[in-house]
Amino acid sequence: MISVTGLNKTYATRAGAPVFALSDVNLEIAQGEFVTVVGPSGCGKTTLLKILAGILQKSSGSILVNGTPIERPTRQLGVVFQEALLLPWRNVLQNIMVPVEIQGLDRSTFEASARQLLRLVGLSGFEQKYPRELSGGMQQRVGIARALVHDPDFLLMDEPFGALDAMTREQMNLELLDIWAQKRKTVLLITHSIAEAVFLADRIVVMSPRPGRIVDIIDVDLPRPRDLDMINSDAFGTYVRRVRGHFGSRGMDA
Amino acid sequence: MSDVSPLRSNRATGSIARWGRRPETGLSALLFVIVTAGWEIIVRLLDVSSLVISPPSAIALALWGNLGSARFYYHAGITLWEILAGFVIGSLVGLVIGIAIGQWKILEKTVYPYVVALQTVPKVAIAPMIIIWFGYGLASKIVITALIVFFPVVVNCIAGMEAASTQQIEMLMSFTASRWQIFRMVKLQTALPYIFAGLDVAIVLAVIGAIVGEFIGSQAGLGNLLLQKNFSMDTAGSFAILIVLSVMGIVLHKLMTALKRRVVFWMEPEATIATEAT
Numbered sequence: 001m002i003s004v005t006g007l008n009k010t011y012a013t014r015a016g017a018p019v020f021a022l023s024d025v026n027l028e029i030a031q032g033e034f035v036t037v038v039g040p041s042g043c044g045k046t047t048l049l050k051i052l053a054g055i056l057q058k059s060s061g062s063i064l065v066n067g068t069p070i071e072r073p074t075r076q077l078g079v080v081f082q083e084a085l086l087l088p089w090r091n092v093l094q095n096i097m098v099p100v101e102i103q104g105l106d107r108s109t110f111e112a113s114a115r116q117l118l119r120l121v122g123l124s125g126f127e128q129k130y131p132r133e134l135s136g137g138m139q140q141r142v143g144i145a146r147a148l149v150h151d152p153d154f155l156l157m158d159e160p161f162g163a164l165d166a167m168t169r170e171q172m173n174l175e176l177l178d179i180w181a182q183k184r185k186t187v188l189l190i191t192h193s194i195a196e197a198v199f200l201a202d203r204i205v206v207m208s209p210r211p212g213r214i215v216d217i218i219d220v221d222l223p224r225p226r227d228l229d230m231i232n233s234d235a236f237g238t239y240v241r242r243v244r245g246h247f248g249s250r251g252m253d254a
Numbered sequence: 255m256s257d258v259s260p261l262r263s264n265r266a267t268g269s270i271a272r273w274g275r276r277p278e279t280g281l282s283a284l285l286f287v288i289v290t291a292g293w294e295i296i297v298r299l300l301d302v303s304s305l306v307i308s309p310p311s312a313i314a315l316a317l318w319g320n321l322g323s324a325r326f327y328y329h330a331g332i333t334l335w336e337i338l339a340g341f342v343i344g345s346l347v348g349l350v351i352g353i354a355i356g357q358w359k360i361l362e363k364t365v366y367p368y369v370v371a372l373q374t375v376p377k378v379a380i381a382p383m384i385i386i387w388f389g390y391g392l393a394s395k396i397v398i399t400a401l402i403v404f405f406p407v408v409v410n411c412i413a414g415m416e417a418a419s420t421q422q423i424e425m426l427m428s429f430t431a432s433r434w435q436i437f438r439m440v441k442l443q444t445a446l447p448y449i450f451a452g453l454d455v456a457i458v459l460a461v462i463g464a465i466v467g468e469f470i471g472s473q474a475g476l477g478n479l480l481l482q483k484n485f486s487m488d489t490a491g492s493f494a495i496l497i498v499l500s501v502m503g504i505v506l507h508k509l510m511t512a513l514k515r516r517v518v519f520w521m522e523p524e525a526t527i528a529t530e531a532t
């Protein structure tokens with residue numbers, strides 16, 4: 001269980017005026033829960049994710065994981081970043097193995113799971129390719145495999161499917177739900193797509209900018225396992241309208 | 255040599271050069287022929303004294319004579335050894351200090367100012383002292399060469415490590431990477447193209463370093479031979495040595511470029527890294 005209380009983050013800027021990226025964020029995420037975060041560009045989603053990952057210092061507030069504060073990343077964490085962030089000097093397989101190498105895990109065991117994940121993200125046969133030989137969407141999928149390879153309990157995903165076409169995206173959504181259901185991971189996933197947020201989530205966190213804050217948390221009571229037909233159901237539409245309602249006539253950039 | 259700008263990549267000119275490689279080689283060969291022929295003709299027509307300038311034919315003859323003499327290879331071997339030893343020592347020390355400064359911020363404030371201070375001392379000016387300290391043999395030339403090589407390597411190493419992407423570092427951190435893992439997986443890799451740009455400058459400077467050392471005090475080497483030829487007013491012989499030195503420099507530079515291609519194989523083929531040095 002992760003509990004975030006009174007979290008604030010201000011960035012100091014060169015111009016002088018500080019940026020209030022997060023203001024009084026309160027959020028509880030239960031073990032095994034799938035939480036999605038939606039909000040317009042610049043509302044502090046990435047900031048929240050990086051603080052939860054322990055790679056960005058918070059300004060104030062507390063974050064407890066099972067009662068103990070987190071200050072730095074743990075081995076039980078897998079992060080998918082907004083950019084693929086592959087290392088250009090490593091081939092696809094070596095890139096996926098980065099967490100395994102860092103954590104000194106058994107290479108041969110985890111290389112098998114790396115290859116399996118590569119199949120899962122539809123990139124079998126690309127093991128020896130280098131990042132510059134891949135498209136943006138392919139690179140992002142390698143990044144997803146990298147976040148999963150060491151089988152972390154807690155997944156933080158920053159617009160993981162943003163660079164994918166609609167078809168691949170839906171397929172990846174289903175795969176992710178499969179993995180989540182099988183391994184009972186806790187997931188926090190940021191997305192620009194309201195439909196995706198509804199489709200995946202147990203709960204949707206809706207954020208708004210200036211200052212970045214949570215304006216609504218919506219429980220999604222759609223049955224599981226989810227399938228693509230649900231997207232056309234009335235219940236689904238109701239959730240989508242409720243989320244969209246927060247962005248009013250301005251709409252959201254996605 | 256004081257303005258060693260760390261790195262410049264220019265894809266555009268790189269691909270243009272590749273596109274027109276053939277006409278370029280043809281043109282530069284033609285240029286060589288024209289200049290050499292013009293030189294020969296002018297020297298002969300105006301009957302310039304061979305003490306002032308020798309015709310290319312005389313230089314070619316002197317060069318041919320050198321290449322057939324064992325004594326010449328002895329001198330060339332000594333100079334090459336000074337260049338290589340000085341280069342290896344200077345760049346190893348440069349790498350160690352550069353990496354240390356790149357890895358520990360505190361060293362940048364404490365050690366680096368002294369490195370810069372050392373660099374501002376003209377090596378030619380302290381060369382006589384180095385010869386007093388290390389003698390007329392090889393050691394003094396190696397030290398002078400190492401001193402000259404050292405700086406571009408340090409500067410480029412530091413610049414390269416600073417160029418490491420914060421985002422890539424954050425990614426590694428999120429998987430609980432240690433300082434040394436971050437160094438090994440990202441910082442060093444990012445620095446490699448910069449380091450090679452520095453080594454490329456350094457290898458050419460090493461040739462200059464060895465010759466300067468030999469000029470100031472030596473018993474053997476191509477620089478020593480060059481001085482002898484100058485004293486005996488053998489202009490053609492001097493030019494012949496200069497050509498050998500220049501070929502040495504070019505070959506070493508080419509070897510460096512080949513090594514760089516192998517180590518930094520992952521860089522876009524058309525991206526080239528150029529470094530300026532004076």
Ligand SMILES: Nc1ncnc2c1ncn2[C@@H]1O[C@H](COP(=O)(O)OP(=O)(O)OP(=O)(O)O)[C@@H](O)[C@H]1O
Binds near residue numbers: 020043046048212
């Ligand atoms: N390192 C930084 N220094 C200063 N300001 C920053 C920094 N990073 C982010 N910000 C500011 O904080 C705010 C939130 O940024 P953040 O990246 O968290 O937004 P986001 O919700 O992830 O946006 P997007 O959907 O476009 O990725 C923005 O106004 C941004 O300008």
Ligand SMILES: [Mg+2]
Binds near residue numbers: 045046082
């Ligand atoms: Mg973001």
